[in-house]
Amino acid sequence: MARSRNFQLTTEEARADPDVVKESFVVNEISSMVLFDSGASLSFASLALSKRFSGTPGELDFPLDVEIADDRTVRVARFxxxxxxxxxxxxxxxxxxxxxxxxxxxxxGKDWLSSNGKVIDYELQLVRVRTPSGGEIVIPGERPQRGLILCSAARARHYFEQGCAR
Incomplete structure (x- = not known):
């Protein structure tokens, strides 16, 4: 039996956690909050999100015990x-x-991150990913608001060129 660990955070906890890089993206044409976690062995979707997927899930090669909130463990066998x-x-x-x-x-999780040339900078709340076309995108995670944030025009132009416009 394989084991994996996942922690269930509230939105407020995720915003305050320096080890979580998160951003809104689209999964199977559904707007979703995506958390990048190099500590997760696999990639996961909430039940609410997965219920909206078309198609039938496949079977994992072996059941997986996943530790979630409150030290609870759930056994999963589909993906x-x-x-x-x-x-x-x-x-x-x-x-x-x-x-x-x-x-x-x-x-x-690691399964996807390792195959896409990731670099996660938790301090700066950034994820760098190699794109299928051979380029690189920089994903700026949500950061806790700490008052006024100033950005020079040169830095703003750099971010726009890197595809980091919000």
Whole structure:
């Protein structure tokens, strides 16, 4: 029996957690909160999100025990292969295992991150990903608001060129 660990955070907890990089993207044409977590062995989707997927889930090679909130463990045996994760103008394929999470959420884990040349900078709340077309996108995660944030015109132009416009 394989084990995986996942933590269920509220939106407020995720915003305050320096080890969580999250951003809104589209999963299978559904607006979703996507959390990038290099500590998760697989990638997951909330039950609410996965219920909206078309198609039938496949079977995992073996059941997986996933630790979620309150030290509870759920056993999962199904997954959705080849879901579409759209970030900016790029589309990526990701396999998602449905688990109990609040809202329309996806957790992108090591399985996807390692195959897409990721670099996660938790301090700066950034994820760098190699695109299918050979380029790179920089995903700025949500950061806790700490008052007024100023940005120079040169830095703003750099962010726009990197595809980080909000």
């Amino acid at each position: 959705y292969r080849g879901c579409t994760l759209r970030m900016f103008d790029e589309q990526f394929s990701v396999d998602l295992v449905p688990i109990p999470l609040r809202g329309n959420k996806a957790i992108v």
